[in-house]
Amino acid sequence: MIKVGIVGGTGYTGVELLRILAGHPEVRLHAITSRKEAGMAVADLFPSLRKRVQLKFSTPEEAPLTECDVVFFATPNGVAMQQAPALLQAGVRVIDLAADFRIADVALWEKWYGMQHACPELVAQAVYGLPEVNRDRIRSARLVANPGCYPTAVQLGFLPLVEAGVVDLAHLVADAKSGVSGAGRKAETHLLFSEASENFKAYGVQGHRHHPEIVQGLAAASGQPVGLTFVPHLTPMVRGIHATLYARLTREADVQALFEQRYSEEAFVDVLPAGSHPDTRSVRGANLCRIAVHRPQGGDTLVILSVIDNLVKGASGQAVQNMNIMFGLPETLGLAHIPLSP
Ligand SMILES: NC(=O)C1=CN([C@@H]2O[C@H](COP(=O)(O)OP(=O)(O)OC[C@H]3O[C@@H](n4cnc5c(N)ncnc54)[C@H](OP(=O)(O)O)[C@@H]3O)[C@@H](O)[C@H]2O)C=CC1
Numbered sequence: 001m002i003k004v005g006i007v008g009g010t011g012y013t014g015v016e017l018l019r020i021l022a023g024h025p026e027v028r029l030h031a032i033t034s035r036k037e038a039g040m041a042v043a044d045l046f047p048s049l050r051k052r053v054q055l056k057f058s059t060p061e062e063a064p065l066t067e068c069d070v071v072f073f074a075t076p077n078g079v080a081m082q083q084a085p086a087l088l089q090a091g092v093r094v095i096d097l098a099a100d101f102r103i104a105d106v107a108l109w110e111k112w113y114g115m116q117h118a119c120p121e122l123v124a125q126a127v128y129g130l131p132e133v134n135r136d137r138i139r140s141a142r143l144v145a146n147p148g149c150y151p152t153a154v155q156l157g158f159l160p161l162v163e164a165g166v167v168d169l170a171h172l173v174a175d176a177k178s179g180v181s182g183a184g185r186k187a188e189t190h191l192l193f194s195e196a197s198e199n200f201k202a203y204g205v206q207g208h209r210h211h212p213e214i215v216q217g218l219a220a221a222s223g224q225p226v227g228l229t230f231v232p233h234l235t236p237m238v239r240g241i242h243a244t245l246y247a248r249l250t251r252e253a254d255v256q257a258l259f260e261q262r263y264s265e266e267a268f269v270d271v272l273p274a275g276s277h278p279d280t281r282s283v284r285g286a287n288l289c290r291i292a293v294h295r296p297q298g299g300d301t302l303v304i305l306s307v308i309d310n311l312v313k314g315a316s317g318q319a320v321q322n323m324n325i326m327f328g329l330p331e332t333l334g335l336a337h338i339p340l341s342p
């Protein structure tokens, strides 16, 4: 059994990790932290976990994290980089759901995240945890940087095209919409029901911290610089990301076949029949990215639709997928949830 610790167990990705890991046959939950709820039983805070999770929250200082085989950080940016070095030193493997180790260029990371990196020397050791790209490196990784939610939906949607070199790499467009849980379980005015419901807006048009992460991944996949316009939107639903991606075809290709071949061996990427319209509900609660390929009017502009549940394939499910790979388990173990519908 793998002994698991979670730092940040009261946030949305933390409770989603608990939901998935409580049903994982090879996992024993050993430590879970919260500074605000220390001493409280997990099941008292989250009744959905009653009789499934027996642990109590401990402070990060008191939790027996060094006794774990792997520790997940489901914390705000800038927390894992403070605590990961000591855990790695103690032989514990680390999966960070935040962005501390996602960007290889530390100066670029510091610019976007507005803080100094606490352990820049570890960034080069970290493996970017998008299994569909980095599976072999994840197997032996001690430190995994779990991708952001938008970057997962956008990269999986563009990858077959940029790898095959059939689109104009200078002018990619990603128009993405996220549910409100993407912003985390915190009290902010724009996340209030009266503000976020019956409302729809773009944000971060001038620049969003997921832009450099997406560009880094697509440039590595294509071997060339990539130009991307990325516009995130907040949409009044709880879970889900719908990314509408645009790319101009520069070479004739059977794009549907390209996608089907690229993902034919991937358990968690579903390429739909040509012309489909995936909805976020079709992936809700599941570790799954569903993709549909369109070529409107047979022209040279491709439209790719990519949907995920931001908390599952966009965060905690993908983190468990990475854990399975790191510990030599079947990649799908504990991740067979069927999406919730309706
Ligand atoms: N929500 C989403 O869809 C996605 C989120 N992510 C990333 O995952 C991470 C977690 O996100 P989310 O669950 O939404 O965040 P939340 O804001 O919902 O939860 C944050 C958690 O971290 C704990 N925490 C906060 N500060 C510290 C600290 N200094 N030391 C230790 N624990 C701390 C909090 O508990 P307490 O304060 O009690 O200690 C809480 O449990 C973030 O980095 C986010 O960017 C990535 C992909 C998708």
Ligand SMILES: CC(=O)N[C@@H](CCC(=O)OP(=O)(O)O)C(=O)O
Binding pocket: 077, 097, 098, 099, 147, 148, 149, 150, 178, 179, 180, 181, 182, 183, 209, 210, 232, 234
């Ligand atoms: C809807 C919403 O607010 N989404 C968040 C992104 C989700 C996230 O948590 O991204 P990181 O893991 O990179 O921090 C945002 O745009 O800031």
